[in-house]
């Protein structure tokens with residue numbers, strides 16, 4: 513049974529898409545069947561995996577509206593164990609159009625439930641908002657990964673997200689868990705990063721992943737080539753960090769399964 517992981521943070525530019533693409537690619541490179549669903553109208557994870565904007569293409573929008581099934585709109589990638597459901601600009605409208613539809617919070621979950629036994633991981637890249645799209649992702653998910661930067665006040669932004677996770681848990685999805693918090697664009701040479709990390713470690717305990725993701729230009733370059741970092745420059749620190757993070761997550765999931 514596939515584990516559904518939402519990559520969420522209502523703040524933009526914190527590394528959600530970079531994490532979603534490179535984590536999904538790292539699972540797939542370990543021969544683990546993985547699906548990435550792009551839930552953000554900006555479609556950055558679609559273009560980052562080689563599917564630039566195309567108004568003709570079916571997308572997550574059609575899925576949520578009930579106009580397409582997941583297997584009709586799932587595309588292959590350069591990695592043979594990685595598939596993607598692309599997004600499109602129309603998804604912006606879904607926030608409004610969904611309001612009048614029945615099971616509006618459960619549209620993604622209903623779709624994902626039909627195919628979840630085909631993959632070991634299903635990664636959901638969320639938009640930078642606590643909107644109906646992110647809500648659909650949180651309702652569909654087994655767990656949430658929160659990418660965040662080590663900066664002052666980072667906790668304040670994240671506590672709003674954690675409140676939302678708690679509400680979703682109570683109202684729609686009792687099984688929802690926080691998979692973990694990952695530090696992105698991390699520069700361990702600064703005192704600030706160290707101090708903030710200590711504070712976050714106190715607050716999150718072992719929910720803060722041991723692996724943090726360094727600031728690495730290869731991670732920023734790879735999407736313009738339509739590739740995850742491990743196909744662009746597998747020896748880069750960025751690619752290596754995401755491979756390590758994927759391993760940390762797979763180890764935890766296996767540990768829980770055997771407990």
Ligand SMILES: Nc1ncnc2c1ncn2[C@@H]1O[C@H](COP(=O)(O)OP(=O)(O)O)[C@@H](O)[C@H]1O
Pocket residue numbers: 523524525526527528529530531556640696697698725726727728729731732733750
């Ligand atoms: N570890 C990193 N090192 C360098 N650049 C990064 C890193 N993570 C993300 N970026 C860059 O920062 C910008 C925002 O990242 P992105 O993953 O798109 O964030 P979000 O999806 O949260 O908006 C992008 O240009 C991305 O390439």
Ligand SMILES: [Mg+2]
Pocket residue numbers: 528529530552556638
């Ligand atoms: Mg993004």
